Amino acid sequence: FVAGKGKKxxxxxxxxxxxxxxxxxxxxxxxxxxxxxxxxxxxxxPEEAIHQVVQIMRDIEML
Structure with a gap:
């Protein structure tokens, strides 16, 4: 996963x-x-977005 900050x-x-x-x-x-x-x-x-991805992966037991 990659997160990049756009304008909005x-x-x-x-x-x-x-x-x-x-x-x-x-x-x-x-x-x-x-x-x-x-x-x-x-x-x-971007940091919060990646944190949300990690949390979802934990919730569905991928991590």
Whole structure:
């Protein structure tokens, strides 16, 4: 996962080689995509956005 600060939102991008369903994770943050590539935009800092991704992964027992 990568988070970058835009002018008004933080953009999240997730990529996977198939072991991790990044679509499922980023859909929980309002984004979308495919099993191996997905994205989302959040009104949060990049650090907070990554923290939210980690929390979702913990909640679904991926970490």
């Amino acid at each position: 939102v933080t953009m999240l991008s997730g990529r996977s080689m198939g072991q991790v369903n990044v679509q499922m994770i980023l859909e929980k943050l309002g984004g979308g995509g495919h099993l191996t590539t997905a994205g989302a935009q959040l009104e949060a800092s």
